[in-house]
Amino acid sequence: MAQVFQVIGTRPIRHDGLDKVTGRAQYGADIQLSGMLHGRVLRSSHAHARIKSIDASAALKVPGVEAVATAADLPESGDRIAHLGEGAVNLRHLSSNCLARGKVHYKGQAVAALAATNPHIAEEALALIKVDYEPLPPVMDVREAMKDSAPKLHADVFTEEMGQLKKDKPSNVAKHFQFKLGDVHKGFAQAAVTVEREFHTATVHQGYIEPHNATAMFNPDGNVTIWCSTQGAFTVRAQVSELLQIPVSRIKVVPLEIGGGFGGKIRVYLEPVAAVLSKKTGKPVKILMDRAAVFEGTGPTPGSYIRVKLGADKTGKLVAGEAYLAYEAGAFPGSPIGPGAMCIFACYDIPNVLIDGFDVCVNKPATAAYRAPGATNAAFASETVVDEICRQLKIDPLEFRLKNGAKEGTRRADGPIYPRIGMIETVEAAKKHPHYVAPLAPGSSPFPRGRGVASGFWFNIGLKSSVTASVNNDGTVSLVEGSTDIGGTRVSVAMQLAEALGIRAEDVRPVVADTDSVGYTDVTGGSRVTYATGWAAYEAAQDIKWQMLEKAAQLWKTDLDNVVYDKGVIRAKDDPAKKITFKELAEKIQHKGGIVVGRATVDPPWPGGAFATHIVDVEVDPDTGKVSILRYTAVQDCGKAIHPSYVEGQIQGGAVQGIGWALNEEYAYNAKGEMTNASFLDYRMPTSLDLPMIDAVIVEVPDPKHPYGVRGVGEVPIVPPPAAIANAIYAAVGVRMNELPMSPGRVVKALAAKK
Amino acid sequence: MSDTKETTGLSRRQFLKGSGAAAAATALGTAAAPGALAAQAPAAQPVPGMGPAGVKITLQVNGRKMSSTVEPRVTLLDALRNYLDVTGCKRVCDRGTCGACTVLLDNKPVYACSMLALEAQGKEIRTAESLVQGAKLDAVPAAFVRFDAQQCGFCTPGFVVAMKAVLEQNPKATPAEVEKGLAGNICRCGTYEQMRDAIYSLCNTKRGS
Numbered sequence: 001m002a003q004v005f006q007v008i009g010t011r012p013i014r015h016d017g018l019d020k021v022t023g024r025a026q027y028g029a030d031i032q033l034s035g036m037l038h039g040r041v042l043r044s045s046h047a048h049a050r051i052k053s054i055d056a057s058a059a060l061k062v063p064g065v066e067a068v069a070t071a072a073d074l075p076e077s078g079d080r081i082a083h084l085g086e087g088a089v090n091l092r093h094l095s096s097n098c099l100a101r102g103k104v105h106y107k108g109q110a111v112a113a114l115a116a117t118n119p120h121i122a123e124e125a126l127a128l129i130k131v132d133y134e135p136l137p138p139v140m141d142v143r144e145a146m147k148d149s150a151p152k153l154h155a156d157v158f159t160e161e162m163g164q165l166k167k168d169k170p171s172n173v174a175k176h177f178q179f180k181l182g183d184v185h186k187g188f189a190q191a192a193v194t195v196e197r198e199f200h201t202a203t204v205h206q207g208y209i210e211p212h213n214a215t216a217m218f219n220p221d222g223n224v225t226i227w228c229s230t231q232g233a234f235t236v237r238a239q240v241s242e243l244l245q246i247p248v249s250r251i252k253v254v255p256l257e258i259g260g261g262f263g264g265k266i267r268v269y270l271e272p273v274a275a276v277l278s279k280k281t282g283k284p285v286k287i288l289m290d291r292a293a294v295f296e297g298t299g300p301t302p303g304s305y306i307r308v309k310l311g312a313d314k315t316g317k318l319v320a321g322e323a324y325l326a327y328e329a330g331a332f333p334g335s336p337i338g339p340g341a342m343c344i345f346a347c348y349d350i351p352n353v354l355i356d357g358f359d360v361c362v363n364k365p366a367t368a369a370y371r372a373p374g375a376t377n378a379a380f381a382s383e384t385v386v387d388e389i390c391r392q393l394k395i396d397p398l399e400f401r402l403k404n405g406a407k408e409g410t411r412r413a414d415g416p417i418y419p420r421i422g423m424i425e426t427v428e429a430a431k432k433h434p435h436y437v438a439p440l441a442p443g444s445s446p447f448p449r450g451r452g453v454a455s456g457f458w459f460n461i462g463l464k465s466s467v468t469a470s471v472n473n474d475g476t477v478s479l480v481e482g483s484t485d486i487g488g489t490r491v492s493v494a495m496q497l498a499e500a501l502g503i504r505a506e507d508v509r510p511v512v513a514d515t516d517s518v519g520y521t522d523v524t525g526g527s528r529v530t531y532a533t534g535w536a537a538y539e540a541a542q543d544i545k546w547q548m549l550e551k552a553a554q555l556w557k558t559d560l561d562n563v564v565y566d567k568g569v570i571r572a573k574d575d576p577a578k579k580i581t582f583k584e585l586a587e588k589i590q591h592k593g594g595i596v597v598g599r600a601t602v603d604p605p606w607p608g609g610a611f612a613t614h615i616v617d618v619e620v621d622p623d624t625g626k627v628s629i630l631r632y633t634a635v636q637d638c639g640k641a642i643h644p645s646y647v648e649g650q651i652q653g654g655a656v657q658g659i660g661w662a663l664n665e666e667y668a669y670n671a672k673g674e675m676t677n678a679s680f681l682d683y684r685m686p687t688s689l690d691l692p693m694i695d696a697v698i699v700e701v702p703d704p705k706h707p708y709g710v711r712g713v714g715e716v717p718i719v720p721p722p723a724a725i726a727n728a729i730y731a732a733v734g735v736r737m738n739e740l741p742m743s744p745g746r747v748v749k750a751l752a753a754k755k
Numbered sequence: 756m757s758d759t760k761e762t763t764g765l766s767r768r769q770f771l772k773g774s775g776a777a778a779a780a781t782a783l784g785t786a787a788a789p790g791a792l793a794a795q796a797p798a799a800q801p802v803p804g805m806g807p808a809g810v811k812i813t814l815q816v817n818g819r820k821m822s823s824t825v826e827p828r829v830t831l832l833d834a835l836r837n838y839l840d841v842t843g844c845k846r847v848c849d850r851g852t853c854g855a856c857t858v859l860l861d862n863k864p865v866y867a868c869s870m871l872a873l874e875a876q877g878k879e880i881r882t883a884e885s886l887v888q889g890a891k892l893d894a895v896p897a898a899f900v901r902f903d904a905q906q907c908g909f910c911t912p913g914f915v916v917a918m919k920a921v922l923e924q925n926p927k928a929t930p931a932e933v934e935k936g937l938a939g940n941i942c943r944c945g946t947y948e949q950m951r952d953a954i955y956s957l958c959n960t961k962r963g964s
Contacts, residue, residue, distance in 0.1 A: 013900060013901070013903075014900075014903060016908070017899075017900035017903070017905070018887075018892065018896075018900055019908075020905050020908030020911050020912075021883070021886075021892075021896035021897075021899040021900055021905065021908075021911055021912070021915055022843065022883055022884060022886060022887045022892070022896055022912070022915075023842065023843020023844070023882060023883035023884050023912035024843070024884070025908055026842075027845070027909060029836075029842075029845075029846060030836075030842040032840070119837070120826065120828075206943075207943045208907070208909075208943055209845075209847050209853065209855060209907070209909045209910045209941065209942070209943050209944075210845070210847065210907070210909040211846075211847065257907075257908065257909075258907060259845070259907045259908070259909025259910075260906075260907040260909060260943050260944060261907075262943075288846070290849055291847065291848045291849065291850065486906065486907050487906040487907065487944065488903070488906060645903050645949075646903070648948075649903065649906055649944070649945075649946060649948075649949065652945055652946075652947075652948050653906060653944045653945035653946065654945075655945070656945030656947070657943070657945060679848065679850055679852060680847075680848045680850070680852035680853050680941060681850065681852045685941055685943060686945075687937075687938055687939075687940070687941055687947075688934055688937050688938065688940075688942075688947040688950065688951075689934070689935070689938050691945075691947055693948060693951070694948060696948075
């Protein structure tokens with residue numbers, strides 16, 4: 001039974017729109033406190049080296065320099081694991097990632113920091129800090145790092161082999177695990193077609209436009225306030241608490257507007273350093289990263305090596321799948337190899353599966369989450385092999401997905417059985433879309449054209465959210481939430497409260513609060529905010545409704561069970577004359593009956609997951625290898641689109657990032673392990689001129705558990721583009737691209753190899 | 756209220772003396788912009804040579820004269836953000852590659868990170884903040900709000916200014932011409948589709964026609 005909505009599905013103007021278009025919105029770098037000092041971070045010039053000594057005496061003599069911080073100023077963290085909402089981290093490693101202790105493991109790793117009266121002094125004094133390094137050979141490639149002969153990053157990282165720690169010798173392989181379903185040998189024996197291929201993907205960055213920033217004020221009473229750009233104020237609080245060993249109650253984190261994160265603004269980098277410098281100087285300290293520091297010193301998403309083998313019988317039914325995934329964790333263990341391995345065959349019902357996953361340290365920045373972390377690498381490999389199987393069996397690739405697509409009851413190789421999901425529905429919608437049958441318009445250009453499709457999966461997560469909602473006497477509601485708003489979630493959360501109360505979205509005033517002003521809320525990540533914080537808003541609305549019913553019952557001197565709440569109007573069951581709107585009652589109760597504040601905390605079950613199927617047309621210039629996107633259609637199951645414009649925006653934004661990953665973006669390294677393209681000039685992200693219109697198609701298969709059927713939407717749209725584009729390139733010029741990015745040079749090389 | 760804010764602390768000259776890098780000071784002296792220094796108000800303290808000590812500058816920003824003392828190497832972007840509290844222009848790449856710091860300089864869009872504050876003296880500087888006067892929002896930012904051509908909003912003021920520049924120079928610009936004017940700006944959230952909606956409405960053209 002479909003619900004009928006008044007607010008959900010409409011497209012109200014965002015509450016923060018005007019502030020953002022006029023430059024009034026306040027971001028972290030805009031903070032200016034009285035007596036504030038400016039901090040700068042000295043970063044390693046080596047990809048791999050032992051730190052023999054750090055001498056900051058010359059820097060400290062410079063007038064205006066007030067303090068220097070190194071790892072010696074951070075308490076020694078034990079080997080404890082902190083869960084950050086989207087990924088976990090060993091605190092000792094996290095500490096060394098904020099200020100290196102003993103060794104540097106990548107070029108750009110923070111080594112020391114100082115605070116001075118202005119940024120120029122800070123920058124110049126930084127150059128006077130002398131660090132004596134003993135350079136060590138770096139290892140930059142995941143498969144090189146897995147060899148016994150490879151330089152070892154850590155003396156104390158051992159392979160966790162199938163859950164057992166192999167403590168005999170240190171290794172760059174931090175983890176090896178397996179997912180097993182059925183019997184792959186028997187499965188492949190039934191296959192009429194088997195395809196096995198190898199793939200490589202480059203390290204890429206989230207590329208959020210706003211650089212990291214943190215301002216800290218450490219008071220002599222032991223209380224510290226931190227203003228920063230983060231996807232989760234509470235996770236910053238938890239990390240700073242652990243790293244500096246201060247109780248969480250002493251730390252207030254104020255999340256300012258956030259200029260993009262995409263997974264990269266969950267782990268702390270600057271916050272504890274600013275706090276230490278503030279403690280040392282007794283003054284507020286602000287630290288801003290520049291762009292090179294963002295590329296070199298923060299967590300990108302891993303480069304990877306993946307091998308995929310798939311077998312299908314002659315009817316086109318998948319019978320077996322095997323995958324070997326090795327992901328670069330970067331400097332410290334913790335790549336998204338787990339989700340990558342869970343996602344690689346997640347779109348399909350395959351009875352026999354064997355997946356091996358490896359988490360491998362290399363001398364690159366410690367990797368962080370990036371929009372569906374791990375899934376895009378995996379889908380590039382599996383969806384390309386699926387396309388080859390379709391070609392060999394001469395089956396339409398969407399028909400193949402209809403035949404093999406995962407549905408309710410399908411068991412994924414890592415264990416879970418799917419609840420109601422919408423994979424098949426996305427394929428059906430793609431098949432019906434005019435794009436899929438439109439001619440490729442050959443003849444209009446001298447270059448060959450091709451069409452490709454690919455699907456993708458991402459889990460989405462639940463986790464904890466809190467909100468409070470106060471009824472104002474003008475009939476509006478002030479909604480306080482703990483989820484930082486990256487892509488418009490203030491509105492999508494407010495709309496769910498408005499829907500539940502039967503009031504307008506514009507009459508809800510959402511605000512993102514600091515850690516002292518709202519209940520615990522997990523990160524803005526895992527596509528969870530509209531799902532979980534929206535759910536909390538729904539629950540808070542129920543709380544408000546009950547209180548409003550009580551007030552009305554008191555007003556009319558009747559029993560509580562004689563009053564009902566219906567779409568913003570409260571009525572007495574026994575007297576049609578007795579009715580009052582939400583707004584009227586809000587005004588009345590201010591004078592008598594007290595105030596109404598709703599509150600809710602939720603820790604909802606994980607949602608069923610999101611699926612997407614994309615169609616792309618490309619044109620390939622065989623001489624230059626340039627691939628142009630001609631047309632793009634992205635179909636996605638969104639459960640229920642609360643604000644359809646924002647859902648479309650997420651789908652398009654994810655697709656744009658996936659296109660950049662597919663065609664341009666990569667960390668380029670020289671032999672010394674130095675990134676050679678740490679700028680937006682050389683690390684090329686798509687601009688308007690690189691992109692055609694991206695047609696976002698919303699499919700709605702409501703999540704049965706959520707009050708409004710919401711599924712997260714933010715992450716899965718980045719998953720299909722590289723594979724869809726690779727398949728389109730094959731359709732155009734007949735070469736299989738097995739390495740990302742599919743930059744002009746690689747396309748030319750592949751074309752030359754074909755000849 | 757005074758718009759003047761004096762820098763405190765150490766000048767570059769003192770710093771270099773302190774760190775004994777006299778040779779570097781000489782080399783840097785030649786890099787300063789002589790024309791810009793000459794354009795200073797005569798009332799200011801004479802600057803010894805073309806040295807890099809703080810100099811008083813006056814900038815015309817969003818219709819107001821604002822003064823401060825900055826070292827010659829300070830970019831227009833840093834002067835606006837750090838010395839004049841005009842924070843609508845954003846520091847993202849500081850290398851002229853992303854457009855987030857775009858301002859109008861005598862009606863032309865420029866990257867504020869790629870010119871010195873000194874060079875901007877005597878010119879009319881406008882930032883995104885100028886596009887709202889009291890309760891009246893300019894048509895360009897209004898279209899960004901209406902079509903939700905933003906997600907995180909950090910690149911948005913730069914895009915707004917770049918689009919305003921094209922439409923001011925040529926009110927009859929076609930949507931394609933307006934979009935070309937955005938080629939120097941990056942939006943990582945990928946809101947180009949919504950910007951196109953905004954462009955079509957500002958050009959009074961229907962999309963798809």
